[in-house]
Amino acid sequence: MLHDGGVRVDAQRNRARILEAARALVAETGVDATMEDIARHAGVAVGTLYRHFPAKEDLVAAVVEDSLAQMASLTEGALAAVHAGAPPGVSLGELFREVAERYASDRAFKSAAGHLDVDVDSEIEAAAPGTAIARSALAISELLRRAQLAGEVRADLTLADLAVLLAAVPGAEVPRDSRARFVDIVIAGLAPALHP
Amino acid sequence: MLHDGGVRVDAQRNRARILEAARALVAETGVDATMEDIARHAGVAVGTLYRHFPAKEDLVAAVVEDSLAQMASLTEGALAAVHAGAPPGVSLGELFREVAERYASDRAFKSAAGHLDVDVDSEIEAAAPGTAIARSALAISELLRRAQLAGEVRADLTLADLAVLLAAVPGAEVPRDSRARFVDIVIAGLAPALHP
DNA sequence: ATCGAAGGTGAATAAGCCTTCATCTTAGCC
DNA sequence: GGCTAAGATGAAGGCTTATTCACCTTCGAT
Numbered sequence: 001m002l003h004d005g006g007v008r009v010d011a012q013r014n015r016a017r018i019l020e021a022a023r024a025l026v027a028e029t030g031v032d033a034t035m036e037d038i039a040r041h042a043g044v045a046v047g048t049l050y051r052h053f054p055a056k057e058d059l060v061a062a063v064v065e066d067s068l069a070q071m072a073s074l075t076e077g078a079l080a081a082v083h084a085g086a087p088p089g090v091s092l093g094e095l096f097r098e099v100a101e102r103y104a105s106d107r108a109f110k111s112a113a114g115h116l117d118v119d120v121d122s123e124i125e126a127a128a129p130g131t132a133i134a135r136s137a138l139a140i141s142e143l144l145r146r147a148q149l150a151g152e153v154r155a156d157l158t159l160a161d162l163a164v165l166l167a168a169v170p171g172a173e174v175p176r177d178s179r180a181r182f183v184d185i186v187i188a189g190l191a192p193a194l195h196p
Numbered sequence: 197m198l199h200d201g202g203v204r205v206d207a208q209r210n211r212a213r214i215l216e217a218a219r220a221l222v223a224e225t226g227v228d229a230t231m232e233d234i235a236r237h238a239g240v241a242v243g244t245l246y247r248h249f250p251a252k253e254d255l256v257a258a259v260v261e262d263s264l265a266q267m268a269s270l271t272e273g274a275l276a277a278v279h280a281g282a283p284p285g286v287s288l289g290e291l292f293r294e295v296a297e298r299y300a301s302d303r304a305f306k307s308a309a310g311h312l313d314v315d316v317d318s319e320i321e322a323a324a325p326g327t328a329i330a331r332s333a334l335a336i337s338e339l340l341r342r343a344q345l346a347g348e349v350r351a352d353l354t355l356a357d358l359a360v361l362l363a364a365v366p367g368a369e370v371p372r373d374s375r376a377r378f379v380d381i382v383i384a385g386l387a388p389a390l391h392p
Numbered sequence: 393a394t395c396g397a398a399g400g401t402g403a404a405t406a407a408g409c410c411t412t413c414a415t416c417t418t419a420g421c422c
Numbered sequence: 423g424g425c426t427a428a429g430a431t432g433a434a435g436g437c438t439t440a441t442t443c444a445c446c447t448t449c450g451a452t
Contacts (some may be wrong), residue, residue, distance in 0.1 A: 007258055009449080009450095011449095028201075034438085045400065045401045046401085046440090047401055047443085048399080048400055048401075110322070113217075127319075146399095157377065168365075170360055174360050178360055182361065182438085186381060186382065188384070188385040189383070191295065191384070204418090204428060206429075207429060232408095242411085242431085246411065251411080296424075
């Protein structure tokens with residue numbers, strides 16, 4: 001009995017294991033995790049990785065895509081809070097804090113944020129509308145617009161600026177309290193200048 | 197006729213060329229510049245690099261040390277301005293702007309800032325007092341102390357925090373105006389909270 | 393139970409680097 | 423001019439990784 005698109009069950013199981021191992025290793029080691037390492041953790045041979053993903057790049061992309069989906073739900077959650085009546089500036093701040101939190105435990109997530117940074121200009125409307133990256137960009141964009149409308153963040157801020165700021169937040173290489181202060185400072189700096 | 201410590205003139209000339217080439221390549225490519233590349237730009241063979249520097253690490257360290265010296269004069273300049281009567285908070289802001297400016301044109305300089313980040317805790321008093329890294333740390337530390345005394349920056353900020361912030365400033369991969377806004381935001385965020 | 397094809401294996405290949413070293417050059421002294 | 427040790431050379435060695443592929447294994451329909 002075949003599954004899905006006529007793919008054997010063991011193949012699907014292996015694919016899942018590979019993705020799981022890749023997620024774990026990329027999370028702690030970053031994108032320099034080796035194919036050998038990933039294969040070993042997945043309990044398969046390297047060749048199997050290549051049956052499922054044409055190149056390392058594609059495997060990493062799959063992992064990053066996964067993180068991007070998490071990013072999308074984080075950003076959409078923040079936007080939902082605003083729709084429910086929360087001040088957009090505060091929600092944006094919360095979003096920063098949540099993102100920073102994940103950075104500390106998941107380097108793959110940070111990589112994903114880097115992609116956001118790179119692609120925000122090009123992909124916001126070009127990409128398929130349902131893409132995780134497009135959803136993230138859309139939600140942040142709307143959050144930003146509302147916060148600016150409410151006068152809670154500086155009017156000159158762009159979506160790309162936010163992506164850069166998000167990508168600049170340090171990960172686990174910086175101690176927790178220092179990281180928290182970093183985020184505090186950025187959030188405070190987002191407010192409009194006192195004397196415009 | 198020998199120069200300096202009994203070193204042949206051609207050897208000294210080559211050493212200078214190597215350092216110059218390494219500076220240029222590390223500035224634009226980052227620390228991943230290859231030894232082959234550096235040798236070619238210097239007009240020597242790779243073996244010559246190894247006569248002057250035991251390992252790539254040492255060559256890179258020499259380049260970084262050079263950038264660290266620039267960092268030291270920048271920080272000491274900012275401190276001097278304060279001694280001359282400038283508000284310490286403003287000087288600190290200026291320092292950030294100047295550093296960001298150099299990042300854009302010199303990746304080696306940014307690497308150097310990363311080392312500052314790592315070493316700030318350990319080396320501030322441990323290193324030989326005259327070291328560029330120690331001078332930088334000392335000047336920033338004093339700048340911070342004065343700014344806090346004047347109530348111009350948040351009291352909970354530490355030297356390590358500033359190092360992290362400095363290291364987080366983006367380089368040339370981010371357009372000039374976005375970079376400027378980044379720095380603006382950080383500087384604004386350095387101010388004490390309105391309601392402590 | 394059998395069989396064909398999808399799937400898995402892992403040694404071998406390839407490419408990119410850093411580093412070494414036997415050998416050749418040359419600066420600087422007589 | 424000749425000598426010699428410091429200096430320069432760059433092919434070769436060695437290491438790390440991604441990627442391939444000829445050859446087994448196993449699933450799953452019959």
